[in-house]
Amino acid sequence: MQKLLTFLISKTLGLYINILSYIYPKKASWLAYKFFSHPRDGRLIKESLPDVLKEADAEMITHNDFLFQIYTWKGNDTKVLLMHGWESNASRWELLIGHLKKSGTTIIAIDAPAHGLSSGSEFSMPRYAEFVNVAVQKFKPDYLVGHSLGGATALYFQSHYQNDYIKKLVTLGAPCDLNTLLKNYAGILSLNSNVFQLLEKHFFEHYKIKTHEFSGSVFASKIKIEGLIAHDVHDTVVSFKEAEKIARAWPDAQFVTTKGLGHSMHGDALYKSVYEFLFEK
Incomplete structure (x- = not known):
């Protein structure tokens, strides 16, 4: 039910937006x-908070007009930063933290914009990457691990910021192309081509993003450090083909x-x- x-x-929402796109295109786009x-x-x-977060040292960091939450499980001087995905925290x-603790490493996890305890109502990869950059400058982690859109943002971050602290990067179930995400979203709501074009226009006018060029494969091609890409062949949320492109x-x-x-990509063998990959090579 x-x-x-x-x-x-x-x-119903999709039908409303479709009709609106011909009458009030700006409102439909918004x-x-x-x-x-x-x-x-x-x-x-x-x-x-969940028990695992209660065990960590929690810190709220201010960045411009935003607040974002950081959790730290203290260990040795080696540090790994974890980036969750959409509608998570x-x-x-x-x-994974249970596995990483065996290395004695310091583990840092971030709440993305509009997730967890971080402020805001809107999620975007560029803003998430800004948060990550502040955290990287503060903590100087050796490794990045990202799941889903967190993995895609990790690729975006490293390709745009080219941070020297990061030695290895792991993506789990990460999407590749923004246009693919938009097409999947349009399919769920049955949005017509007019609305899709309005969305593309919105991204360019507000963020200077050409959606067909905003791609994990483009970001990955600029990354010079070692990586590990993991994806499930039966992932019904993000197609396995997305990982192949990356x-x-x-x-x-x-x-x-x-x-x-x-x-979800939760599994002892994978972890x-x-x-x-992170600690034994």
Whole structure:
């Protein structure tokens, strides 16, 4: 029943935006972008944090008009920064943190814009990368690990900031092309081509982003450090083909395929591979 209700709401919203695009295109563009960029899940309440986050040292950092949350599990001088994905938060790393602690490393996790305890209502990769850059300058991590849009943002970050502190980068279930994300979103709401063009125009006018050029394969081609790309062949959220495009563009990256982990990419065997990539080579 819940799935049917969600389906009907999505299609009704899409129909409304489609009709609006011919009458009030600016409002249609704003609505389409709002529902694409505003997460509806992933928030946390400070008074009732998951246990794994209660174990960490928590710090709120100010950046321009935004606040973002950082969690640190203190260890030795080696540091790894973890970046979660869409409608998630730093607590999603609980299982991986258990593996990373075996190395004695210091573990740092960030709440993305509009997620966890971080401020804002809108998510964008460039803004997420800004947050990450502030954290990298402060903590100087050796490694980055990102899941889903966190992995895509890690690629964007390293290609644009070219940070010398980062020695290795891991992506788990990361999407590649912004246009693919937009097409999937348009499919869910059954948005017409007119609305899709309005969305492309919105990205360019507000962020100077040409959606067909905003691609993980482009970002990966500029990265000079070692990487590990992991993706599940049965991922129903982000197509396996997205990982293949990133892998083709990043010659210094290993490509690990999994079966049965889905989009969450939680698995002891995979996390063992991540551990070995980071600490045993």
